[in-house]
Amino acid sequence: MLKINDVVKKYDPASSGRLRRRGIDIDKHRPALGGVSLRVEEGQFHTLLGPSGCGKTTLLRSVAGLEHPDSGEIELGGDTLFSAERSVDLSPDRRKLGMVFQSYAIWPHMSVRQNVAFPMRVGRDKRPKAEVDKLVVAALESVGLSEAIDRSATKLSGGQQQRLAFARAMVGRPRLLLLDEPLSNLDAQLRASMRLELKRLQSELGLTTLYVTHDQAEALAISDVITIMSGGRIMQQGTPRDIYDNPENLFVARFIGSPNLLSAKIDDGSGRRTVLTDIGPLVLDEAVPAGLTDVVLVLRPEDLEPRRRADGTHGSPGANELFGTVVAQSFEGECIRHIVAVGDERIECRSARHSDVRPGDEVSVPVPGRALSVVDAHDEPH
Ligand SMILES: Nc1ncnc2c1ncn2[C@@H]1O[C@H](COP(=O)(O)OP(=O)(O)O)[C@@H](O)[C@H]1O
Ligand SMILES: [Mg+2]
Structure with a gap:
């Protein structure tokens, strides 16, 4: 097993200057590694x-x-490869x-x-x-x-x-x-x-x-x-x-995939399973942990398949259902990508490549509760 314990590495600001002149963007005050720990089994x-x-x-x-870290330890199969404290650096x-x-x-x-x-x-x-x-x-x-x-x-x-x-x-x-x-x-x-x-x-x-x-x-x-x-x-x-x-924070939510991100509030009265968004309430399969109020709702396009509404513009959406209009569409070979206007939001959806939904269509988009996750709106690094 590889064990990395609290490794910090700060480069010499002089070499940072050289990198910057070569057009490499660096922040010389921030360590390249700010205390990283992990294990590889x-x-x-x-x-x-x-x-x-x-x-x-x-x-x-x-x-x-x-590279020679400033502090921390690195161990492999019980052998110390690096330890700042014990001055080991194989x-x-x-x-x-x-x-x-x-x-x-x-x-x-x-x-x-x-x-x-x-x-x-x-x-x-x-x-x-x-x-x-x-x-x-x-x-x-x-x-x-x-x-x-x-x-x-x-x-x-x-x-x-x-x-x-x-x-x-x-x-x-x-x-x-x-x-x-x-x-x-x-x-x-x-x-x-x-x-x-x-x-x-x-x-x-x-x-x-x-x-x-x-x-x-x-x-x-x-x-x-x-x-x-x-x-x-x-x-x-x-x-x-x-x-x-289950992205744990906004950075990961943004970085992985290309999700729709909606600002939302948790409705305390609903056992913390309902999020209130500008396009209506949506119910999650699992309760949101206590302490979170302002959240960002993560909705992955691949979980959202628009269907043409048979009854046109009549009726109102059911639970975990969005009504909207397809405003843009692209054929991508493996799938079709749709942009659906729901109220003032633009929601990206995907469908199988044989979908009969066309631009201008009124659609319903079911939102499965298991496909929803939330992250703290205020928890973004830097
Ligand atoms: N030799 C170096 N001297 C000064 N700064 C460096 C040097 N190598 C990397 N850095 C800086 O350290 C940070 C991390 O770089 P690096 O480990 O190469 O990132 P990644 O591999 O994730 O792209 C960056 O800000 C980079 O500019
Ligand atoms: Mg690299």
Whole structure:
């Protein structure tokens, strides 16, 4: 298990100046990591997700031993890798980790075989040639590169180079695999298939993995647990489903998916299950915890399917039903996106691609209680 305890990292303001001159926006008063704690269980695929500059790479590099935090502790399988208090800071090669970064640093003058073998032929982790040969063949087989074993590494396609980088990182069965946006140089289609493959490899080998990405779709698809970061702090931690269905604060609600967000108040009289919005009351499946009054209601378009109203403009909406008019629509291949005017609000909805709803139609939008969640309107960082 990897344990990260209260890690703080502040960069030297002098280097901040250099970054700013290079057009990189930084706040030199805010630490890159403002006290981050997390655990990665044995065999878990754990993802750090957050916008650019939130501290993901700094945290990963601190685990690798490439950055030196100001305080805190990092432990792997009971060994201390870093402790400011006890002045422990193991060098990267003594941490026995596998790493793949965005630029996967394939050695161009070597063959595929030599690239994978190299980490085991030099340095502290040197192993006998026969053992290395066996491990290399197995690693290349697991990433589907057996045929290319004696090819020059530069003859590989982008996707193949990526596989090679994975094989090299995994070959020595590292105690922990660190991956920093390893798929971001691939085109979109290849990225989607590589992420499934990466997940398969990781779970087959049972590799404990800490993965960095700013791509939420990637994080949702691949992770056992996601830690969402912003401004050097953790915003929420949970399974992909948890984070998607129950954002804990406005930052996470805004960051994940593209939900409709409505200001609302909790109606105390209703057992705290009713939220009052400008477009009427809506009832949640579960009661809102005491103490919350002003909230933002999170309504995901994919839970809202508009239906044409047979009776035109007559009648009034039932419980958890919105009446409105479709004011815009786009065909998106996988679905149809609708903008529905409900009172003064514009609500985004989705429907199956065969929906017969058209712009201008009067529609009813059922709002399932389980699809509703609320976050504190005042709880936004920074
Ligand atoms: N070498 C550095 N010197 C000074 N500031 C840095 C350096 N590296 C990163 N930072 C700053 O630290 C913060 C976190 O950066 P980083 O960990 O790279 O974020 P992410 O990987 O989430 O995009 C940012 O504000 C960034 O500008
Ligand atoms: Mg980064």
